[in-house]
Amino acid sequence: xxxxxxxLREAKRLSVATLASRAGLPIGxxxxxxxxxxxxDPRHLSRLAKALYVEESxxxxxxxxxxxxxxxxRQAPPRPEPRPAxxxxxxxxxxxxxxxxxxxxxxxxxRQRGMRPPRQMSEPRPxxxxxxxxxxxxxxxxxxxxxxxxALEAELGKPLEELDRLAASSLLGKLQLxxxxxxxxxxxxxYLPEAVDQYxxxxxxxxxxSAATLQFTLFNGERLEGQVAGYGPYNITVRQAxxxxxxxxxxxxxSYRRARAEAEGADQ
Amino acid sequence: MSLGDKxxxxxxxxxxxxxxxxxxxxPELPKGLYRYMEQRxxxxxxxxxIRMLAGFFGVPFEELRWRLEWPRKxxxxxxxxAQSQRQPITLELSTGEKVTGAIKWWDLGAAxxxxxxxxxxxxxxxxxxxxxxxxxxxxxxxxxEDDE
Numbered sequence: 360x361x362x363x364x365x366x367l368r369e370a371k372r373l374s375v376a377t378l379a380s381r382a383g384l385p386i387g388x389x390x391x392x393x394x395x396x397x398x399x400d401p402r403h404l405s406r407l408a409k410a411l412y413v414e415e416s417x418x419x420x421x422x423x424x425x426x427x428x429x430x431x432x433r434q435a436p437p438r439p440e441p442r443p444a445x446x447x448x449x450x451x452x453x454x455x456x457x458x459x460x461x462x463x464x465x466x467x468x469x470r471q472r473g474m475r476p477p478r479q480m481s482e483p484r485p486x487x488x489x490x491x492x493x494x495x496x497x498x499x500x501x502x503x504x505x506x507x508x509x510a511l512e513a514e515l516g517k518p519l520e521e522l523d524r525l526a527a528s529s530l531l532g533k534l535q536l537x538x539x540x541x542x543x544x545x546x547x548x549x550y551l552p553e554a555v556d557q558y559x560x561x562x563x564x565x566x567x568x569s570a571a572t573l574q575f576t577l578f579n580g581e582r583l584e585g586q587v588a589g590y591g592p593y594n595i596t597v598r599q600a601x602x603x604x605x606x607x608x609x610x611x612x613x614s615y616r617r618a619r620a621e622a623e624g625a626d627q
Numbered sequence: 628m629s630l631g632d633k634x635x636x637x638x639x640x641x642x643x644x645x646x647x648x649x650x651x652x653x654p655e656l657p658k659g660l661y662r663y664m665e666q667r668x669x670x671x672x673x674x675x676x677i678r679m680l681a682g683f684f685g686v687p688f689e690e691l692r693w694r695l696e697w698p699r700k701x702x703x704x705x706x707x708x709a710q711s712q713r714q715p716i717t718l719e720l721s722t723g724e725k726v727t728g729a730i731k732w733w734d735l736g737a738a739x740x741x742x743x744x745x746x747x748x749x750x751x752x753x754x755x756x757x758x759x760x761x762x763x764x765x766x767x768x769x770x771x772e773d774d775e
Contacts, residue, residue, distance in 0.1 A: 558732040562739065562748060578636075578721060578753070592736075609736070610639055613722050613753040616745060 361419040365393040367411050381410035395422045486523035493527040494519055500534040504541065556592060563590045572618040573597070577611050584618055628721060629702070630672060630694040631665045632752035637684045653679050670698040697756060699735075706733045708761035716740070718749055719756045 368378050375393070379386040384403055391397040392407075398421040399407065408415040497519055501508050512518050515530075522530065566573060567587040575583040575597065585597035588604055596606045628636070638644050646661050653661075656679055664671045664680075672680075672695060674688075681688045709716040710730040717727040718740065726749055728742035739748045 556734050556736040558734040558739070559737040559748065562732075562737075576722065576724075580722065608639075609750060610636060610752065612750050613720055613724075614726070614747050614749045616747040619745075 361417055363393070363419050363422040363425070364389075364399065364407065365422055365425055367413055367418060368393070371411055373411070378407070378410055382406040393422050395424055486525055489520070489522045489524050489527035493522075493524065493531060496531055497527065497534065500531070500538060504534060504538055560590075563587055563595065566617075573615045574618045575607060575615045576613045577607070578613055579611075583607070628694060628752055628755050629697060629699045630670065630677075630691060631667065631699065633691060633694055634661075634665045634680065634684075636752070637686065641684065649680075649683060653683060655679065668699040668703065670695045670700075699751070701760065702751060702754060702757060704761035704764070705757050705759065706730055706738055709759070714759070717758045718754045719758075720749065721753045721755055 368375070373381075375386055375389050379389045382389070382403070383406060388397075388403075392399050392403075399418065401420075404415050404418060404420070408418060411418070498508070501511060508519070515522070515526075519527075567590070570586055572584055572586055575585075575595075577583065583597060583599070583605070585599040585605075587595060588598040589596040593610075594606050594608050595612070596604055598604050638646075638649075646665065649661050650656055650658060656676065660672070660676060661680075664676070674692065677691045677695070678688055681691050705716060708714075710733065713729070715727055715729055717725055718738075719725050726740050726742055726747055728740040728746075731739040731741050731746060733739070733751075735751070737748050737750050739746055
């Protein structure tokens with residue numbers, strides 16, 4: 360049968376502080392549990408059971424006040440023998456003396472308060488209003504896109520300032536995408552061709568397929584004639600008239616052109 | 628020929644010494660700068676760096692220094708400008724030859740120029756200077772300066 364927490368603790372001769380330390384719970388919370396001011400949180404039950412070396416089922420979930428004694432006990436562990444009476448000093452200047460142990464037991468008050476109402480599932484919070492920075496960013500984007508703010512607000516059905524944070528974020532994403540895709544005279548890439556070496560690749564490909572003869576001029580002044588047998592980003596392999604092949608590093612090439620007879624034929 | 632292309636050529640002429648070996652030989656050179664100088668399309672480097680590299684390769688300082696004013700990116704601009712304006716361009720090649728004509732196409736490796744004597748494909752690294760030079764871009768015009 361389940362017992363009061365305070366009864367179990369006293370049976371184990373533990374102080375509140377010791378129990379609190381063992382269970383890893385605040386002293387005040389233990390005191391509230393013991394006084395019945397609060398029912399024991401199920402999450403703390405196993406801790407208390409371990410600290411007291413008892414089964415969880417042995418602890419009553421809500422304590423009843425101890426009979427005739429102080430419900431709240433701060434420090435003193437139960438002593439086997441009562442000490443001889445000492446002359447009592449008022450604990451604080453102006454105070455008549457220690458409060459009687461039975462005075463105003465909090466347990467009584469807590470009983471009046473009754474059981475803690477079960478925790479209700481919190482309702483979803485209303486969405487937070489848009490941040491000022493979001494409004495400023497939206498205003499800027501609307502300006503850059505050349506949009507009419509009033510028309511946009513009419514479409515949204517409310518002023519921008521009344522948007523919630525999520526709606527503002529969604530609208531920002533939409534406008535940013537629109538800005539990215541919008542052609543703008545202010546923004547263009549640097550002078551880049553469409554592909555790194557696409558045009559030369561196409562040229563060499565057509566020359567290779569047509570088996571045209573190219574005349575290469577090299578850095579060392581040499582000239583070389585032949586058909587393109589293959590090419591890559593950094594080199595061109597040339598098949599010469601005698602059937603021999605030579606691979607030229609592009610770094611060694613100054614220029615190349617169709618051989619004169621070929622060029623004349625191409626012109627005609 | 629841009630400074631980057633010239634450095635690449637000098638490396639090739641010296642049996643392909645690697646950028647790492649150059650950095651090891653020139654400890655005062657900030658790490659990674661050499662690769663930037665060689666690979667970037669914009670002008671990278673200063674007189675001090677160029678002086679160190681000129682010493683390393685055994686070439687006159689001026690032989691490298693003037694190229695800083697003729698980076699690949701400037702050639703991009705000139706080619707783009709001449710092609711879009713349908714203007715002829717003159718390319719001065721490393722062999723001393725001058726090629727003048729209309730641009731048929733160009734990319735980052737070469738350009739085909741239609742000359743009076745027929746078309747010729749010029750390797751861009753062989754272009755020393757060109758005329759006309761395109762107008763310099765206005766501030767903020769080239770947004771992706773370091774993309775290349």
